[in-house]
Amino acid sequence: MPELRTGVRRRGRPLTTTVDPPRNTRRATRGRPIAEANRVTNRAAAAAARKPRTRAAAAAEAEEEKKKKQERNPVVEEAVKVDLEGPVEIKEVGVVLGGGGEGGEGVQIGEEKKMADDSGGLSANKAGAQEDEGSTTPFPEKVQVGGSPVYKVERKLGKGGFGQVFVGRRVTGGSERATGSGALEVALKFEHRSSKGCNYGPPYEWQVYSNLGGSHGVPKVHYKGRQGEYYVMVMDMLGPSLWDKWNASGQAMSSEMVACIAVESISILEKMHSKGYVHGDVKPENFLLGQPSTAQEKKLFLVDLGLATKWRDTGSNQHVDYDQRPDVFRGTVRYASVHAHLGRTASRRDDLESLAYTLIFLHRGRLPWQGYQGDNKSFLVCKKKMATSPEMLCCFCPPPFRQFLEIVVNMKFDEEPNYSKLISLFEGLIGPNPATRPINTEGAQKIIYQVGQKRGRLTIEEEDDGQPKKKVRLGVPATQWISVYNAKLPMKQRYHYNVADARLAQHVERGNEDGLLISCVASCSNLWALIMDAGTNFTSQVYELSPFFLHKEWIMEQWEKNYYISSIAGSNNGSSLVVMSKGTPYTQQSYKVSDSFPFKWINKKWREGFHVTSMATAGSRWGIVMSRNAGFNDQVVELDFLYPSEGIHRRWDNGYRITATAATWDQAALILSVPKRKPGDETQETLRTSAFPSQHVKEKWAKNLYLASVCYGRTVS
């Protein structure tokens, strides 16, 4: 039975201060010893932290809060955009419930568009720009900007989402040299002033070219300025793109050709990264060779810096902060990294993952996620990327392709790539004589040489720190319970799981009789899990089991009576369990049911002062409840096709704690929040188990850790 656990413990210190336990104690780990050790160390501190707040003080505070709440006049916002399904028959499932003592009910049943095939398509964030740019404004016949010579605008070299590139022929003077400010022919990149990239003046790309232009593998920009309706950049003219070359060579390139491209492009990215930038749109169309029949015809360049971002802050020299905004996608769907699909802040690993897809595409001629169409294309492509193992993806490529892919998809957000090691992976596929190679590999040789001078060549198997790395993307997809535990003052908590519809009422009633109210609900295989607490602070509670996900009329009725949704669960058959309570701090509530994770809606609601307070899934649909006055200062989302371990740890380090969880068969989502009133002991632990963690819960109780959230769905083990 796979079991993964991880935890973080912090108490009573300002959220901005980061004093972390040793790193290995916070990583997701198999087995218990590490977590146990961590808990022991922190327990004394947690106990000390609890002392100052007596029970009497806590009761007084609670009374005060209660008074305040009574004074509030709740404004009930109607559920928006509810997408209801017709009634679903609830099938009763025979479950043998074992007698449960205090604190747990034992149950002994087994638990257990078509994307244009001619191109990777336009880069996102640029696609919309085409119509509003120069279609109505003719391009000038001649160009002179920023003190440049006069150029006659000749044939078109290419077109992207923002810009159009033409040959500029120098009208007077100039030399026959292929490149340089005096060249007879240059490339002129035009961007219309009304294009999306020029909202605030000159294109953002100009600034990036100022910092990177002319460095290894980036063409030099000689002049720039505005002429009429257009911003114009005068740059070195280059030759065909790798896309053109791939097409010209029968839509597949030899392994030697691709290996040369690999090593040289890694060296170009190394240079770009060393200057603090991530390219953000690595793909065959953006790699250009030098002009044919010139000394540069075998030299590789990386163009289109319009999506480049900084991975390192210029002022502090620190790595930029991690974040995830699942509605933000930058890049080109076919080659984008999975992190880019999921809206994570771009970092060096993303360029390398896109490069891996680029290389495999050039060699194999196709990627398995080509051919998806429609609104959720990005979701489907990302799902396919996650579901395609490196072995499968690289089955027609020599081993270095798979090795490269495995390394880059398993990199951490702020990990420094080992460029020389990545280059050396491909060396065996390249001929010994640099002069006869199809692509100039000077940049790569320099890196290998420099490293060789410093510490000798690294071998493929060697890990930098001698430690085998945890392969985050290569785990076996699993469907598991995700349970979250918070430190609390001792209280009574009871759980039930594998509860059939017909047995629900009796558990709730018995709990109520014992002074317990429902704090959390979840579902697995159309059976319910129920957590009941003595410490909910709710004053009364109602619940409904409904064939709908979610039952709007009933919810609105309860809203009228000043009940607020305090927890929800949905089952695979589309039914739902909604619990509504009085005594919550909420002043307004809204919910949404959606076929995909509704981050845009969440984001809009955040801006209106709402926070996610409950979340559930029914099959592949998401139900999200957001409330005003939820007691949070800030909130973030972690969404992934596997359990987002790295994101959770980064958020924990910044003072966030998990406050809601839900998962479909495909994705797991966690909501993490910064509470307005910090608990005395901020300890939080998570567990992933294939069976409901009945035994673990009891162990946690013994340590004053109580189930705070639980869901069943996609993880990775």
Ligand SMILES: Nc1ncnc2c1ncn2[C@@H]1O[C@H](COP(=O)(O)OP(=O)(O)OP(=O)(O)O)[C@@H](O)[C@H]1O
């Ligand atoms: N210096 C150059 N020399 C020759 N051709 C060039 C040069 N720069 C760009 N091109 C051609 O013009 C095309 C579009 O350029 P670029 O990618 O910079 O534009 P973009 O609008 O930013 O594109 P995208 O939508 O792909 O991001 C390139 O794919 C390439 O074919």
